Amino acid sequence: MKYDVAVIGAGASGMLxxxxxxxxxxxxxxxxxxxxxxxKIGLTGKGRCNLTNNCDLNxxxxxxxxxxxxxxxxxxxxxPADTMEYFESIGVKLKTERGRRVFPQSDSAQEVRRALRxxxxxxxxxxxxxxxxxxxxxxxxxxxxxxxxxxxxxxxxVATGGLSYPRTGSTGDGYRFAREAGxxxxxxxxxxxxxxxxxxLCGELMGLSLRNVALSASVSGKTVYRGExxxxxxxxxxxxxxxxxxxxxxxxRYPAELTIDLKPALDRETLDRRLLREFGDNPNKDYVNLxxxxxxxxxxxxxxxLSGIVPRRKANGITREERSTIVSLLKEFRLTAEGTRPPEExxxxxxxxxxxxxxxxxxxxxxxxxxxxxxEVIDVDAYTGGYNLQIAFSTGRLAGLSAAxx
Numbered sequence: 567m568k569y570d571v572a573v574i575g576a577g578a579s580g581m582l583x584x585x586x587x588x589x590x591x592x593x594x595x596x597x598x599x600x601x602x603x604x605x606k607i608g609l610t611g612k613g614r615c616n617l618t619n620n621c622d623l624n625x626x627x628x629x630x631x632x633x634x635x636x637x638x639x640x641x642x643x644x645x646p647a648d649t650m651e652y653f654e655s656i657g658v659k660l661k662t663e664r665g666r667r668v669f670p671q672s673d674s675a676q677e678v679r680r681a682l683r684x685x686x687x688x689x690x691x692x693x694x695x696x697x698x699x700x701x702x703x704x705x706x707x708x709x710x711x712x713x714x715x716x717x718x719x720x721x722x723x724v725a726t727g728g729l730s731y732p733r734t735g736s737t738g739d740g741y742r743f744a745r746e747a748g749x750x751x752x753x754x755x756x757x758x759x760x761x762x763x764x765x766x767l768c769g770e771l772m773g774l775s776l777r778n779v780a781l782s783a784s785v786s787g788k789t790v791y792r793g794e795x796x797x798x799x800x801x802x803x804x805x806x807x808x809x810x811x812x813x814x815x816x817x818x819r820y821p822a823e824l825t826i827d828l829k830p831a832l833d834r835e836t837l838d839r840r841l842l843r844e845f846g847d848n849p850n851k852d853y854v855n856l857x858x859x860x861x862x863x864x865x866x867x868x869x870x871x872l873s874g875i876v877p878r879r880k881a882n883g884i885t886r887e888e889r890s891t892i893v894s895l896l897k898e899f900r901l902t903a904e905g906t907r908p909p910e911e912x913x914x915x916x917x918x919x920x921x922x923x924x925x926x927x928x929x930x931x932x933x934x935x936x937x938x939x940x941x942e943v944i945d946v947d948a949y950t951g952g953y954n955l956q957i958a959f960s961t962g963r964l965a966g967l968s969a970a971x972x
Contacts, residue, residue, distance in 0.1 A: 569595040571969045572710045572719035573690075574697045575740070576603035578955055579941025579962035580725030581682040586966030587723075588689035595717055596686055597710065599696040603686065604679040605734035606727065610955060611667075615675030617653065618646040618959070619952040620666040626956070630948040631814055632757075636921040637946060640929070640960040646952075649959050656681045667952050693717075700724075700743050700937065707936035721936040721969035723929075725962060728915025728942040729754060740943035741918065747934045750920040752945045755818050756912025758810040758954075763803035763824070764902045767868065771799035774864045780830035781808040783816055783903070784823045791815035794830055804901065810913060811949045813906055817916070820906075826899040828861065837893050845889075849882035856881055860896070869895065914954050918945040928968035929961055936972075940965040 571587040573580050576598035584596040610616060619626065623641055627634040650660055650668060658681050659671040670677050686692060693712060700722050701709040709718040726740030741751045775798045783791040791814075797806035804824070816822045829837055844856055854877035857866045870877045873895055875888050884892075909915055919939050923932050931937040941958040948954050 568718040575725035578958035582962035583966035587970040590970035592970035594690040616952040618956040644963040723938040730912040754917040756909035757916035758913035760805035780827035783812040824901040845881040929965035938965040
């Protein structure tokens, strides 16, 4: 059978592309190398699926550090509001939480996966297998091959994801297809990825989760990121929402300096007054024990050592200079970042098919007629907060509709 549209990859962008093309009247073949569809969706939002961010277009684009203007048409045609309406229409009830992050009311990413799968099964033919390549004739697409079997198609949408989480099927096949078609693939690296730090300090704090702290990142003395929220110490360095966002702004420029403000709600003067009160109310209490009122237990011995103050010093023996040192360390707890974990451990891949070679109004290749791209395979990525899934949905929707029209 000859299909109007073949979609390679049944992730977020691929399933939206397939459903959209089918709704526009096209016959659609959806190819997925895994037995299950949408495996990466199941991992997003810590298994809860932060599927979009409930914000306006300008706010959204401010959260896309790489090629934001390329997405203007896709996001205009299928906005976060449209995404929310769509999922509600297919039976997924939603809620908006802190930071405008949108989740299913069930807190289950599996509900989102199942809903998209149902829509695809209604409208498309699903084939399980790894696509070998894209067939072309006369500078135009004419089909795909899957395990050596040819499927004729007048349009092909590449929605294979990036390099992150390869066990979900994102193994870089889309970049190979793009290169074989003559496209440029910009340098690839992990974005929204845990950061590796120098020294033993992070290892000593492994497992410690910090909440309501501020993190700033500097490269060559210039601050490139600042945010408030949560982070986590690991055996290799740091991770968590703040760190992942910082990694996107550091953009591979290492070494970088990370500075944690452990008390962002208090300025230095207010913090100093609090220390004076604590020390004055407990003059015979050990310094290390007083720190327990300010810091998580696991951080106390490390903090005490970094401050250079004898842990068993009585509070009434702490000098003004030492108190200033404590305040500085509370406001500027410093780490040196030397790199990141591999792209396979990143939330998304930075880099991809060059946007100059893709028509932003259709997602069609400017080089090969009938070839379209959607989702993470394109050189666009955003911060955490539902933005990357929204990009997948918007580019998938636009590619599907455009491919159906031919």
